[in-house]
Amino acid sequence: MSEQSQLRHVKLDTSLKSFSKLWNMFMQTKDRIEKNDKVVAKWRNFPPEIIYTLGGTPYDLLLHEGLATTTTRDVKSIGYAIEAGLSADSCPWNLTAAAGILPRKNSAPINMFLAAAGQCDISAKSWQIMSRNTGKPLYSMEIPAFHARSEKRSISFIEGELLSLFERLGRRLGRQYSESRLRNEIKRGNRIRSLLLDLTALLSHRRSVMTSLEYFLTNVTAGDYLQDPDHLASSLTEIKNEVEARSKEGESPHGILDDPIRIYYLGMAPQDLRLWNIIDSSGGSLVGCDTYLSLFSRLIPESGAILREFARWIWMMPHHMPSIDRAKALIQFVKQQKPDAIIIGNVIGCRNLSSSDRIVKETLREELGIPITSIEFGSSDEDVPLLEPQIRAFVEMCR
Numbered sequence: 001m002s003e004q005s006q007l008r009h010v011k012l013d014t015s016l017k018s019f020s021k022l023w024n025m026f027m028q029t030k031d032r033i034e035k036n037d038k039v040v041a042k043w044r045n046f047p048p049e050i051i052y053t054l055g056g057t058p059y060d061l062l063l064h065e066g067l068a069t070t071t072t073r074d075v076k077s078i079g080y081a082i083e084a085g086l087s088a089d090s091c092p093w094n095l096t097a098a099a100g101i102l103p104r105k106n107s108a109p110i111n112m113f114l115a116a117a118g119q120c121d122i123s124a125k126s127w128q129i130m131s132r133n134t135g136k137p138l139y140s141m142e143i144p145a146f147h148a149r150s151e152k153r154s155i156s157f158i159e160g161e162l163l164s165l166f167e168r169l170g171r172r173l174g175r176q177y178s179e180s181r182l183r184n185e186i187k188r189g190n191r192i193r194s195l196l197l198d199l200t201a202l203l204s205h206r207r208s209v210m211t212s213l214e215y216f217l218t219n220v221t222a223g224d225y226l227q228d229p230d231h232l233a234s235s236l237t238e239i240k241n242e243v244e245a246r247s248k249e250g251e252s253p254h255g256i257l258d259d260p261i262r263i264y265y266l267g268m269a270p271q272d273l274r275l276w277n278i279i280d281s282s283g284g285s286l287v288g289c290d291t292y293l294s295l296f297s298r299l300i301p302e303s304g305a306i307l308r309e310f311a312r313w314i315w316m317m318p319h320h321m322p323s324i325d326r327a328k329a330l331i332q333f334v335k336q337q338k339p340d341a342i343i344i345g346n347v348i349g350c351r352n353l354s355s356s357d358r359i360v361k362e363t364l365r366e367e368l369g370i371p372i373t374s375i376e377f378g379s380s381d382e383d384v385p386l387l388e389p390q391i392r393a394f395v396e397m398c399r
């Protein structure tokens, strides 16, 4: 564990013993993917159940290719991604993913790409480029934006899209869709959701029980359940038990103040994990984060017409909502965590949050009346360390 964490210049909380199992799952992801011939690259907030139902292996491509390159960024490969057609202004997550996949062409460990129209246009474009250059097929699904008045039509539309996707993907993966398979995968996914919600609830207590980095890393497992939901559930259960015991004993992790400024983080995170260490060392503590929240903010109903329930759940994922609706939907989660302050992260090259940053900020400030700051970062290794004075001053100001 220490070797890998040094590689990224990040400090893990070694006193949280159960975390090493989860960290190993992260580190072994690439090996696992190399040995698998049913790997489906997906965007972070695309529900992994769709792929598991057909016996495929979901791979949160941006996460794994992006986090792994924090200190080993290969400038030549990024140039290669730009030559292949990706704009140099694209967000760093897409640039590093394309840089990791494109040079490998036929030997890329991805068997197909899965995009969702309307989720992230830059990812949709980079998926197309990767598909074209590696010769691996690209499948897509359209998800209409949330609008309360179009519920019936939108849900029927998503059901149709899901069935069509199941048929096309199923042919390629050699497994048919069935309601019972989908229900079973939803149950496995819900187990992870429950655990992430339980961990989040533990952070709503006044005393800090988990460091920011460890909490963020548990959240990102929602992207693909780290390719084995059952194994992940056992790891998250161990973490939850240990954190719960800490909470009962009134212990805080080493390096966190007894009374830190409670921070809720909104937006896409930087690839550089040092951000989470900086929040802690500045006297703050992460108590909630919405980067992957869409995937676990609510359980998917397991009974009734399963496809319809699943379609409804997808339609109501917060990141499908227009800015104002999304801000309103987020308010209840933010409030539950009782934060003292909010940090909004903006990734250079991302249009999804940056363009609506002001609206989101104003809606939250009006509703919650707590200090909010925005930070911005790109792909340079210097970006996050340069944010330290701003975060430190912000935390100080909140005291």
Ligand code: SF4
Binding pocket: 062, 091, 092, 093, 094, 120, 121, 122, 123, 268, 347, 349, 350, 351, 352, 353
């Ligand atoms: S940072 Fe923005 S552009 Fe990049 S993958 Fe995330 S949502 Fe898409």
